[in-house]
Amino acid sequence: MVYISFAARKEHRTMANTLHRQTPTASPGSSSAASLAVLRDPARAAVLLYHPLRLKILAALLQPDSATGVARRMNLPRQTVNYHVRELARAKLLTRAGRRRRRRMFEQCYVATAQGYVLSPELLGKLAADPARVADVFSAYYLVGLASKMQSELARVSELAEKAGKRLATLSLNTELRFTSAEQRARFTEALQHAIVDVVGRHSSPYRNADGSPASGRPFRLVLGCYPIPPEEKQ
Numbered sequence: 646m647v648y649i650s651f652a653a654r655k656e657h658r659t660m661a662n663t664l665h666r667q668t669p670t671a672s673p674g675s676s677s678a679a680s681l682a683v684l685r686d687p688a689r690a691a692v693l694l695y696h697p698l699r700l701k702i703l704a705a706l707l708q709p710d711s712a713t714g715v716a717r718r719m720n721l722p723r724q725t726v727n728y729h730v731r732e733l734a735r736a737k738l739l740t741r742a743g744r745r746r747r748r749r750m751f752e753q754c755y756v757a758t759a760q761g762y763v764l765s766p767e768l769l770g771k772l773a774a775d776p777a778r779v780a781d782v783f784s785a786y787y788l789v790g791l792a793s794k795m796q797s798e799l800a801r802v803s804e805l806a807e808k809a810g811k812r813l814a815t816l817s818l819n820t821e822l823r824f825t826s827a828e829q830r831a832r833f834t835e836a837l838q839h840a841i842v843d844v845v846g847r848h849s850s851p852y853r854n855a856d857g858s859p860a861s862g863r864p865f866r867l868v869l870g871c872y873p874i875p876p877e878e879k880q
Contacts, residue, residue: 682759683800690768692736699729703757706730709742711752730755738762765800766793773797788870795868816867821874841869 684690693699698721705715716726733739734755742756766773776782776790799815806813824830845867851860 679759681761681763683763683765683796683803685765685767685800685804687768689736689738690764692732693738693762695732696729698725699733702726702729703733703738703762706739706755706757707760709754709756711745711747711754713747713752714754763796763800766797767800785872788872791868791870795866798866837869841867 684693693703701719702715705718710718712727712730713723715721715730716723719726730739734741738758739755740758742754744751744753746752774790774793776787776794779787779790781787803813824833850862852864854860
């Protein structure tokens with residue numbers, strides 16, 4: 646099955662589907678979290694990675710709970726979890742999700758600000774993967790470099806669109822397939838290349854003018870990659 650979509654979207658929404666958080670009855674004041682958040686700020690990323698417990702605490706708070714509740718579930722001292730929760734909240738990786746009554750006291754609940762997080766390649770600065778530095782354009786490393794470039798550019802343009810209150814048009818295609826021989830794979834590659842060149846030529850405008858200057862219209866990047874699916878890891 647081929648999954649393809651090309652539509653205007655808002656930041657923090659996936660193209661195929663949007664994940665919605667169920668509002669828990671224990672924390673009526675909680676708000677819905679984004680499906681995905683990209684960490685581009687080195688300070689925020691440092692807060693998350695500073696201590697291995699913070700990843701576990703953030704994962705435990707994909708559903709609203711208090712620091713006391715997390716400490717109980719993880720069998721950790723409440724003071725330790727409280728400290729890390731405060732730091733994660735200060736970095737806006739956690740947000741308040743209402744309060745709940747426990748005996749004669751009220752506990753502050755928190756929830757993760759997203760269902761999942763991505764560390765932007767920009768965090769590595771000049772060390773970030775760059776396809777321009779890979780000599781073999783047919784290698785897996787070149788494809789990794791392209792994926793890194795795409796991730797970085799998508800994060801930046803999504804942030805700009807969100808700040809401007811505009812919708813962002815993106816395209817995604819995802820499918821799985823099999824080849825039974827190298828010859829079949831080569832025929833597929835050649836046919837796909839010809840098809841893409843034909844579609845781009847007939848349904849898009851030139852990227853640059855004859856003198857090398859940028860042509861009119863909004864520029865887009867089209868990236869197509871194919872790689873062997875790794876075997877599932879045994880639990």
